[in-house]
Amino acid sequence: xxxxxxxxIGLDLGASRAKAVLLEQRKGDNSVVVRDYAIDRLDEPNxxxxxxxxRLLRQLRSRCRDCAVSVWxxxxxxxxxxxNVEPETVREMRQGIADQKxxxxxxxxxxxxxxxxxxxxxRRKADPSFAVCALPEIELTRIEKAxxxxxxxxxxxxxxxLAVLNAFAASQGEQELKRPFVLVDFGRACMTILGGSAAGLxxxxxxxxxxxxxxxxxVAVTGNNHSGENTENAAEEEALAAIFxxxxxxxxxxxxPLLDFFRNHDDSSHLDQVYISGGxxxxxxxxxxxxxxxxxxxxxxxxxxxxxxxxRALDNFDLxxxxxxxxxxxxxxxxxxx
Amino acid sequence: xxxxxxTNLYSTRLGRHKSKRWWWRAAGSILALLAAxxxxxxxxxxxxxxxxxxxxxxxxxxxxxxxxLCVIRDRVAARTDAARRRDQVLRFANQRWNWxxxxxxxxxxxxxxxxxxxxxxxxTTLEEGTLLIAGKSAGAQPRLECDKCRLxxxxxxxxxxxxxxxxxxxxxxxxxxxxxxxxxxxxxxxVLQLKISRSNRERVRT
Numbered sequence: 054x055x056x057x058x059x060x061x062i063g064l065d066l067g068a069s070r071a072k073a074v075l076l077e078q079r080k081g082d083n084s085v086v087v088r089d090y091a092i093d094r095l096d097e098p099n100x101x102x103x104x105x106x107x108r109l110l111r112q113l114r115s116r117c118r119d120c121a122v123s124v125w126x127x128x129x130x131x132x133x134x135x136x137n138v139e140p141e142t143v144r145e146m147r148q149g150i151a152d153q154k155x156x157x158x159x160x161x162x163x164x165x166x167x168x169x170x171x172x173x174x175x176r177r178k179a180d181p182s183f184a185v186c187a188l189p190e191i192e193l194t195r196i197e198k199a200x201x202x203x204x205x206x207x208x209x210x211x212x213x214x215l216a217v218l219n220a221f222a223a224s225q226g227e228q229e230l231k232r233p234f235v236l237v238d239f240g241r242a243c244m245t246i247l248g249g250s251a252a253g254l255x256x257x258x259x260x261x262x263x264x265x266x267x268x269x270x271x272v273a274v275t276g277n278n279h280s281g282e283n284t285e286n287a288a289e290e291e292a293l294a295a296i297f298x299x300x301x302x303x304x305x306x307x308x309x310p311l312l313d314f315f316r317n318h319d320d321s322s323h324l325d326q327v328y329i330s331g332g333x334x335x336x337x338x339x340x341x342x343x344x345x346x347x348x349x350x351x352x353x354x355x356x357x358x359x360x361x362x363x364x365r366a367l368d369n370f371d372l373x374x375x376x377x378x379x380x381x382x383x384x385x386x387x388x389x390x391x
Numbered sequence: 392x393x394x395x396x397x398t399n400l401y402s403t404r405l406g407r408h409k410s411k412r413w414w415w416r417a418a419g420s421i422l423a424l425l426a427a428x429x430x431x432x433x434x435x436x437x438x439x440x441x442x443x444x445x446x447x448x449x450x451x452x453x454x455x456x457x458x459x460l461c462v463i464r465d466r467v468a469a470r471t472d473a474a475r476r477r478d479q480v481l482r483f484a485n486q487r488w489n490w491x492x493x494x495x496x497x498x499x500x501x502x503x504x505x506x507x508x509x510x511x512x513x514x515t516t517l518e519e520g521t522l523l524i525a526g527k528s529a530g531a532q533p534r535l536e537c538d539k540c541r542l543x544x545x546x547x548x549x550x551x552x553x554x555x556x557x558x559x560x561x562x563x564x565x566x567x568x569x570x571x572x573x574x575x576x577x578x579x580x581x582v583l584q585l586k587i588s589r590s591n592r593e594r595v596r597t
Contacts, residue, residue, distance in 0.1 A: 122401075169398035184396045193400065210401035222395045254395070391394045 057081065060088065060117035062110070062205070063386025065213065065379070066124045066196065069241040069266075071095040071109050074382045075117060077363070078390045085360040085390060089113050092378055102199035110203060120205050123385035125213035125245070125259070126192045130157055130164075133171065133257045136181030146170075146183050156185045163190045174222055174230040175251045182253050186212045209389050214238070214245045214257055216384030220356040221247075221328065223387050233321035235312065236354075238380065239304075239331030242266045246308070248315040256315050260307050267300055267333065297338040304333075305346030312347060326350035334377045356383040488514045492551065493522070493587060500547035504529045504576075505540045522585040523560075529569040533579030534562055541583055548587060556586040 057080050065072040075088040091112035095105050125131075134156070136143040145151040146168055153166045168185040188210070197207055211219075217238050222230065233250040242265070248256035316322050327349050333339050334353045343351045355376050362372065399405070490512060501507070511523035524544075530536040541557045548555035561582040569578045 165400050165403065167398045167400045167402065169396050171396050172394075174393075174395060184398055186398055186400065188400050193404075197401075197404070207401050208405065209399050211396075211398065212400070215396045215398060219394050219396060222393045388394060388397060388399070 059390065060115065060119070061208070061386045061389045062113065062115070062117055062120045063379075063382035063384070063389075064106075064120050064122045065216070065382035065385065066095065066122065066126075067213075067240060067381075068243070069094065069096045070378070071106060072378050072382045073109050073113055074379050074386060075113050075115050076360075076383070076386045076390060085387075087357050087360060087362040087372075089115065089363070089365055090372070090375070090379060090382075092375060102195060103202040106199055107203055110205070118205050119208050119389070120200055121209035121211065121385035121389040122196060122200075122207055123211050123213045123216040123381040124188070124192070124196065126189065128189045128192070129212065130161070130185075130187040131212050131214060131257065131259070132157065132185045133254055134168075134183045134185055135253075136183075143181055143183055146185075153187075157187060161187050164188065165190050165193055171254050173251075173253060174249060175227060180253045184212075184215055184254075184257075186215070188212070209385055211385045211388055213381040214247055214259070216381045216388070217245065217330070218247055218249075218254065218384070219387055220380040220384030221354065223384075223391075224354065224356050224358040233315075233318075233324045235315060235324060235327045237308065237327055237329045237331075239267075239329065239333040241332070244304070244307075244331070246311055248311075248321065250318075250320045252320050255318055255321060256311065258311055260311075262303070262307075264303060268296060294338055297336060298342055300333075301339045301342035302346065304339075305343060308343075308347060312349070324349065326352055328352060328354045330354060330356075330377045330380050332378065335374060353377050354380075356380040486517065488517060488520055488589075490514075490520075493548065493553065496547045496551050497522070497524075497544055497585075500543045502536070502540055502543065504536055517589075519586070519588045522587060524583045524585065525561075525581070526583075527565065527567075527569070527578050527580055529571065529576040529578050531577065533564065533577050534581075537562055537579055537581040537583075544583070544585060548585070552589075554588045558584055558586075560584050 059078045059080065061076055061078075063074045063076060070092055071094075072090070072092050074090040077086045077088045078084070079086070089112075091109050093105065093109040093112070095109075097105060134142055134146070142151060142155065145155075147170075151168065153164075154160045156166070156168065164187040166185070166187045168183050171182045171184050193210060196210075200207055217236060221234075221236055225234075231251045234248070235256075236245075236247040238245040238247075243259055243261040246256065246258045246260065247254065312324070312327070316324050327343075327347065329340070329343070329351050330353065334351075340351050340353075353376070356379055357376065494510075505526055505528045507524055507526040509523075509525040511525075513521040513523065515521070528534075528536040528540060537559070541559065545555045545557045559581055561580065563580050565578040565580050567578050568575050570576075
């Protein structure tokens with residue numbers, strides 16, 4: 054009676070915000086339910102990490118102590134190695150004898166390295182490819198110490214792009230995954246772009262914005278409300294629209310070459326839509342402008358598409374407007390539950 | 392739930408924690424097992440422990456009592472020996488005629504003007520005896536002095552618990568004149584026979 058369910062907290066430690074989602078898996082039918090979620094600021098450098106996380110985790114109102122963490126701090130490294138391009142390296146990785154220096158073409162001291170095969174998104178046999186990631190050990194120690202101080206245990210640490218990919222694969226159906234896709238996860242100072250098709254993951258890029266950080270109102274948690282209600286007058290709305298437009302143009306400028314590169318692949322030429330997530334994806338103006346600039350359909354995707362939500366999570370009406378912030382947290386939690 | 396990548400950057404540390412936890416758990420389990428075993432052993436052996444304590448106490452008591460018993464036995468043996476010796480002495484005393492107290496009383500009761508010249512004791516049986524005393528008496532009426540002496544002796548013996556009967560077998564005036572205390576006195580010779588028998592009070596009971 055007391056052990057018929059398993060809970061996990063998916064934690065996404067972003068550059069400006071920490072996101073947490075509490076998932077519950079019932080053992081009888083293996084159904085997964087979103088119990089609760091929380092989003093809090095994480096951009097106060099003077100405060101220790103545990104203080105900022107305590108505030109976030111307290112909002113979950115759960116006794117669960119197991120965490121699956123998704124991070125992508127500066128200094129971390131992530132590579133996708135294609136088996137057709139580097140067959141020797143892939144063979145070594147399969148045998149478990151791959152050298153870290155060879156994987157990253159440099160010697161990494163003070164890093165935790167891990168690699169794993171990227172399995173096929175569909176039932177069709179895909180090209181063998183491996184994800185290779187390295188995380189500064191000091192960063193992991195900092196997170197581990199903060200969570201241990203708060204009484205939480207880490208079960209999984211996953212790179213944010215891979216967690217997003219996992220969440221996407223879990224949330225999409227077989228038909229959607231057969232078509233080529235591009236995922237864009239907008240952050241405050243960078244964006245992550247993943248491109249793939251039924252043949253496998255083709256592209257993984259992280260682009261740090263050369264112009265700096267996106268202004269705070271644009272990455273606000275509830276972007277729609279902000280743009281619709283908080284503007285006191287038309288002039289302010291017009292000013293915001295101008296800023297949105299400018300930022301979107303810059304984003305489109307960065308995205309366009311990558312999309313072109315992706316579409317150059319034989320099996321990805323018929324790319325027809327881009328899946329977007331992150332704070333910016335909540336702004337209709339930005340989405341509309343992106344569609345115009347890229348010439349592709351941009352849709353926000355729901356990481357919890359195939360799972361139910363608990364009434365406590367549904368009572369919070371912002372859930373649907375905040376779905377865009379939760380893919381990485383959800384992906385890390387999925388890895389623990391699957 | 393379909394997953395594409397399963398890399399876990401925490402797997403190494405998790406394994407380390409888990410292995411540590413395994414050791415701690417194993418150690419904790421062993422300790423708990425030992426504690427439970429000790430507790431059950433103590434619980435099961437408590438009665439035996441108490442019985443052992445009682446046994447040890449009884450053994451100590453037995454040793455102490457045996458020592459005391461030895462002392463008492465020695466004492467009893469000594470007293471028994473003493474009693475046996477006393478009984479032997481008493482038995483011996485009961486089987487003989489002790490004349491010493493009779494003679495002491497006779498001599499003590501003899502007046503100054505009477506002098507004994509011979510004693511003769513005839514102890515025919517254990518119950519009766521005869522004391523034959525020969526002597527001289529001096530005085531104005533010497534035979535009367537002899538009779539006084541007879542009465543004194545008989546009274547002394549009766550006071551001592553003997554049944555005494557005295558009679559003269561000879562009582563004659565003597566021609567000898569005895570000079571004493573600055574004068575001359577007439578004398579008489581006598582032979583007194585005292586028949587003495589031991590009364591019940593005088594007998595020693597064994």
